Amino acid sequence: MININKPTINDINILTNCALVCTDDLLAQELMGAIPYFTQIYQDYDRLMTASTGYTIPRSLAYGNLNADFMKSLYTKQLVGKTGSCRDDYDRILASAPRKKCPMCSESIVTALDHHVPKSSYFLYSVFPKNLVPICSRCNEAKKHTMPNQLNKQFIHPYYDDFSQAQWFEVRFTNINPIELTYVCKNNLHLGNGADEKLKSHFRRLKLDELYSSNAIVRLEDMKNNFQPLLEINDWDSVYEELIDQQRMVSRRPDSWEYALFSKLINERWYIEGGFSNI
Numbered sequence: 001m002i003n004i005n006k007p008t009i010n011d012i013n014i015l016t017n018c019a020l021v022c023t024d025d026l027l028a029q030e031l032m033g034a035i036p037y038f039t040q041i042y043q044d045y046d047r048l049m050t051a052s053t054g055y056t057i058p059r060s061l062a063y064g065n066l067n068a069d070f071m072k073s074l075y076t077k078q079l080v081g082k083t084g085s086c087r088d089d090y091d092r093i094l095a096s097a098p099r100k101k102c103p104m105c106s107e108s109i110v111t112a113l114d115h116h117v118p119k120s121s122y123f124l125y126s127v128f129p130k131n132l133v134p135i136c137s138r139c140n141e142a143k144k145h146t147m148p149n150q151l152n153k154q155f156i157h158p159y160y161d162d163f164s165q166a167q168w169f170e171v172r173f174t175n176i177n178p179i180e181l182t183y184v185c186k187n188n189l190h191l192g193n194g195a196d197e198k199l200k201s202h203f204r205r206l207k208l209d210e211l212y213s214s215n216a217i218v219r220l221e222d223m224k225n226n227f228q229p230l231l232e233i234n235d236w237d238s239v240y241e242e243l244i245d246q247q248r249m250v251s252r253r254p255d256s257w258e259y260a261l262f263s264k265l266i267n268e269r270w271y272i273e274g275g276f277s278n279i
Helices: 011-021 025-033 035-050 068-080 087-094 137-143 195-205 208-233 236-249 257-265
Strands: 112-115 132-135 169-176 179-185
Touching: 011 025, 011 035, 011 068, 025 035, 068 087, 087 112, 087 132, 112 137, 132 137, 169 208, 169 257, 179 195, 179 208, 195 208, 208 236, 208 257, 236 257
Parallel strands: none
Antiparallel strands: 112 132, 169 179
16 A cells, blocks of 8 residues: 655644634634644544554544534535635645555545545544545545444554555465456564554455456456467466566565565466466
């Protein structure tokens, strides 16, 4: 997955800007008066996420009149709204995804911001920049109904987690003629700090097996066409060398579906010695 630097946007400036344009003077005053409280819970969020214990963040309760409807409306009107006072901040966070790739799956194009802890139950973080993560529509849909209040319900947080240099999932062939495969999350207890359960939850809940398996089958179909002339002369060395080259090309991304695929293929003699045509 893709690790992203934390937003450098001033958390409190967003609250201040929202208060300045609030049409209800009493709510505006109450929001400004609550800034010390928000400062504290934002610091607690940062501390717990850094410690990989984000699942212990308490669900939000109304702070005076700053209830769920009000806080969520700030996000909808002031960040998402095209004329909102904080729309520039929304766009800056959205643009932080490298090459516009979704950091949750590393494949699809980002289309929106996701509340890492959902604003439905954690509404006090509705406009907190470190809780707003660029995401694609597929991952957003898969994630939105999950309540991350247990370790085995966690998702990778692109601002706090970096597993980009670990090959934490792998390919398994379920059939070789015709070729069928699946992607599975490995046991990652060696990563410590609850990473194994978090990675398995992330992989399962975002249905990354479906996405990666589909991509891999298409790649195998393309390679079959390239390897077909070698089948006629039994040039298995050339097949192997091509697979090694492909693995090397993606070696800087060991947590990619491509690296997992080619790492598997270079050790499968049945595939190298003509099995590539079984698709």
